[in-house]
Amino acid sequence: MSSARKQTNSLPTLEKVPTGIQGLDEITGGGLAKGRPTLVYGSAGSGKTLMGMEFLVRGITEYNEPGVFMSFEETEGELTSNVGSLGFDLKGLVASKKLLIDHVAIERSEIEETGEYDLEGLFIRLNSAIDSVKAKRVVLDTIEVLYSGLSNTGIIRAELRRLFRWIKDKGVTTIVTGERGGETMLTRHGLEEYVSDCVIFLDTRIKEELSTRRLRIVKYRGSAHATNEFPFLIDANGVNILPVTEVRLDYPASNKRVPTGIAALDVMLGGKGYLEGSSILVSGMVGTGKTSLAANFVDAACRRGQRCLYLAFEEAPNQIIRNMQSVGIDLQPWVKKGLLEFHATRVSEQGLEKHLLSIQRETAKAQPTITVVDAVTDFGTIGTDVEVRQMVLRLVDFFKASRMTTMFTSMSQRAELEETRVGLSSAFDTWIHLSNVQGDLERNRTLVIIKSRGMAHSNQVREFVLTDRGVEPVDIYASAGGAFMGTARLAQMAADEAADSALREGVASRERQMEAKGRALEARIAAMRSEFEAEAKESEIVLAGERAHGKVLAEARKALGKNRGAQRVSGRRRGKA
């Protein structure tokens, strides 16, 4: 189970031994240092013994490396029954000579120290144990007990130094456990002095009766390692460590899109919906429609035949189904078909780490394409903001590595508050904020995409309604006064319409006016023309008359003239007049 990791430094690669412990090999980049001692320390009950035992057991069952468990506290019988619940069959392993358990009992009250001595007896026992099963792995748990059994600390220190040199020479990969120390030292007796190659700290904290366990790699010389703290669990399979972002920065990126289930929202997200494998945050106060958005998403996916997992921490599944039916989204048939799986848990049931683990397990079992976590802020009741944030980061990372598109709902008052209060938003690729805007006499639902990585998206605040098709964004209505919603929208629409028609009306009437003027003008012209024509005719007549008269006069003159001339002749020409 070793992972190939690029070494970023030029030091010779340290050979590592895989432990088989869930998550540990990942965060150590391959396992523990081969042939060298690793110090695992922590307070009582932190899981040191278990981890050591699991290291040996898996070494035998998975890597065929026999082991020796040298126990300074528990007897073989006690160990067997303690780890029995983990399904580790110590009896069988011992019987098959793959595992040897040597219980070293040092009872101070029984021993008298009478001078100088060394701890060669220990060496002899360890050596013989290793040789008898040909062990490659060793656990010393917990060697600090020597300090309680014997009083000569100088001798003990010297012998421990010698022991760890001996172990390296022998070439066995060893886990040495130690008890957590105080202010000045990591361990109670400063074991870190001799075991300094690799140091791991197991931290157990009790918070409100829920214990949370954390593992930290304090030191790992010669190896690049992840420096964070990792929550871990001890369950029926042993130790489970949940790896973190740092180790998984190379998720396969996808360009494919996943429909949101709401056509207009797809458009707002650059045309096609959410980015596949991305993490989506839907925030908003109670009753703003977060669950409806999630239901639309899931409904659309199931329609495409894809499996969905709905993790409900807020409401019971039946409640959710009923509520969604009232907005026209019927999830029941998908549940029946097995495409949609609900998994409801009460948040107060267990600690953050246990939740993390059980979510992982449910997801691994269900193998969905889409997962919904509703609601992430519910975890705030069992952890501080910082703890919840860490847990959510790990969850997001886990889903991303599994290439799942996930939607998280979050109860929050304002988008800005979300950012500062828990700082969750940076972990998400897409962030949609829903709110109810209070107007004069009504509330309107709004939706805004605050961010969406990897795509151009709308930044408008859109009004939406819950119809019998779920969430439906209403078309944007923009006017000179801005964008409007609700009845204000309708009012503005009406006003605009009225203004428009008034405008149109004005134009028409002007046109009519002009037309009338034109016609009037035409009429006048016509009238004038006819007047003129009449006048012209009149004058024509007068002229004709005058001309005629003139002609008559001329004729008369002529005749008169002729008459005067003819008077000389005598009136013979009368007929010619």
Next chain:
Amino acid sequence: MTNWTPRCVIAYRNLKQICHDHIENKCDIEVVDVLEHPDLARQEQIVAIPTLFKTWPKPERVLVGDFSKVADVLRALDVPRWLHG
């Protein structure tokens, strides 16, 4: 003891001396080289070398060290009581 290392030699000599000086050699010393019998180390829970097991008379005692601290040895072996009945 292991393989007669210098310390083991010293321890043996010291022990013999004590037996001679304080209990009139009324003792039985069995020397075991643990290197030759490693199983014994596990069986008898031997960690320090040299280790002395006082098996008789009761109470049984475990002494570790080279027996250079005579008073401690005597006390551990319960010598006064033992010697004088």
